[in-house]
Amino acid sequence: MRAHLLTIGDELLIGQTTNTNAAWLGERLSLMGVRVDRVVAMPDEDEAIRAELDRAYAEAPLVVTTGGLGPTHDDVTKTVVADYFERPLHTDEELLARVRRYYERRDRDMPEEVATLAQVPEGFALLENPVGTAAGLWYADTNDHGERLLAVLPGVPQEMKSIFSAAVQPRLEARADLQDVKHRTLLTTGIGESDLQATIGDLSPWLDDHLHLAYLPSTSGVRLRITAHGTNSEDARARIDSLEAVLRERAGRYIFGTGDDTLEGVLGTMLRERGLTVATAESATGGLIGHRLTNESGSSDYYLGSVVSYANTVKVHQLGVSAHDLREHGAVSEPVARQMARGVRSAIGADIGVSTTGIAGPTGGTEEKPVGTVWVGYADAETEHARRLHLTQDRHLNKELFATSALDMIRRQLRRKEANNP
């Protein structure tokens, strides 16, 4: 099945809003086996929307629109669509009552124009909006071009996503003409795309026209996406399982999770299961590791706190780093990284201490320690070590990658420990 996405709203054309809806829908539809041929952004204007509907249905049976469903006079999508399919608008009393209650609960009068939210074109199915007031719409008919399917969704990303997942995806998946596609994504970190390819090596005995592997780089690591096409479900799952087993055998130490996992989420679960606590001593990352750990709800179960020792005096007084070693080896050095990790573990009373000391850039580099150099330290009751990395990105990305390395260092150490004490 082919689809066009029509994203509606002046804010998309003047750069006030980045079209994240298009990327999200593109990924979701592609993963379902729908091929997205075009994405068009257009103003909230009758003529523009009609012209794009014409173009879309000449080439694809499925059109998904986003935006222009609000109650203000700028929001024209619903009236244009109703008119395009020659369907009169009726007020849905149940929906109107729901919108009224929404305002009542907030002790506010419902502005008159808001009643338009409850209008529905005749023959259109209403798609309930669990997180807002603008409902989505679904329509199907046939004309000279053949079948025409239409999903009309609001522009607010959270509302668009929840309506798509709850009501549009199931309608599409119920169709026999949707190709059977299965996916599984393995998440790696701590290795670049070309090194990962070399580590994994030749996969030709496992791959063919029905089974693909894609390397998808991102700032948190390379994602490995396995795609199985056009086979029946049982068979596809078995083939994905056997490819996954090969990937884990060859590159398992880099794989930290699957699907929508995050490194901090996976690590949090590992720490919670083992009843371990962690504290961080951050210089180059400036607090980012603590920030990422606390992005997980419930992180107080295992994260106690951090000392961000940007100034050397803080390294000495709060973390007990030797002033002599700071002078002798510099702040960006193995002994300082180890002492920071050890120091924060003991100061805060955590099971595990982890540290970063490095040069994020763009200034502060030397010949011996160029911008992008970082030492990541680790300490627990039994072990202590540090690792040097050299990265080549800008300040912001270097900080992200330093933090990722520190989080991954804890994850690998926990795995190593289990391999040694099975």
Place this chain on the structure above:
Amino acid sequence: MRAHLLTIGDELLIGQTTNTNAAWLGERLSLMGVRVDRVVAMPDEDEAIRAELDRAYAEAPLVVTTGGLGPTHDDVTKTVVADYFERPLHTDEELLARVRRYYERRDRDMPEEVATLAQVPEGFALLENPVGTAAGLWYADTNDHGERLLAVLPGVPQEMKSIFSAAVQPRLEARADLQDVKHRTLLTTGIGESDLQATIGDLSPWLDDHLHLAYLPSTSGVRLRITAHGTNSEDARARIDSLEAVLRERAGRYIFGTGDDTLEGVLGTMLRERGLTVATAESATGGLIGHRLTNESGSSDYYLGSVVSYANTVKVHQLGVSAHDLREHGAVSEPVARQMARGVRSAIGADIGVSTTGIAGPTGGTEEKPVGTVWVGYADAETEHARRLHLTQDRHLNKELFATSALDMIRRQLRRKEANNP
């Protein structure tokens, strides 16, 4: 002048890449007085690109393309464009030599297909790429539809932006038919859109068809964008100046900067100028304030470090918060916020201490202290105070807004001090 943006690349359709190029170009062109009527994303396919060029030139004289300029066989934009305008491709020897040098400097052999990077359609101007190997192209002619202008840019955002700024923008600005538009953006924080509108009040004596004010909400605060149209430069500047003066008189305490300023950048400059240092005590923000302060290069001039006291034991032992007050008032309370700010200032030896203690959510709220409640504390040698805020966003946005409040508290305190001691 009207424009269509044609963004080329399969990765835009399957959601692998969010179309940030379209947002950036949309904003830049709009600010120059070019009206962007359509943005289309399409696959790297000859037929699709030709069809979109036809549609675009039927409606707009200016087309800007991004993507598809690399050396691999997927990258077809240049050959399709040359063919569309019936221009043969020639090798530009100077460009070829430059590409060769690019590989030599990296001690790598130039792959054969890379030579296509040096091909230029006859009659096209070459736009040098200061940060990569794929040059941009510029073309102008007239046909039955009238004038046709074309800018062909690479898809890598950094390369696209630098070519646009250096070579496309000046070419467009040199044209007489480009409307004279001037902009100035004032950045506010610590106040919502509707409260800001109420504070600023009626501006009708200053505004008319030639002078507009837009309220643009974002996560760091509401931006106030002043736009002056179609007046000569001197006059436009004078009118913008007088509107800016009114806005500063009425809402000056919320305005922290202009244009591309960031709150942490503005605050950093204020601290550096005054020779003051800062330390942070973070609970709810988990390290985010330190992370944001250290996103500025050179922040070690004024930022000493943080104690992230996620666990109450860290509040007591590292920051000297009273265990009695923690029991009596809870961690999310005024006395604890004040003691955290005071404690980190003294522990780290900074001029200013700032703190956050709150409930980012989604769990942990109570009737008395719902999710989104935060106390922000401030301490210096002379003053100490704390402020309670209640926010209603999700965990990630709550953390961002807590951090923004803490940074802005320092900024306002520095301003207040100067107002009192002029």
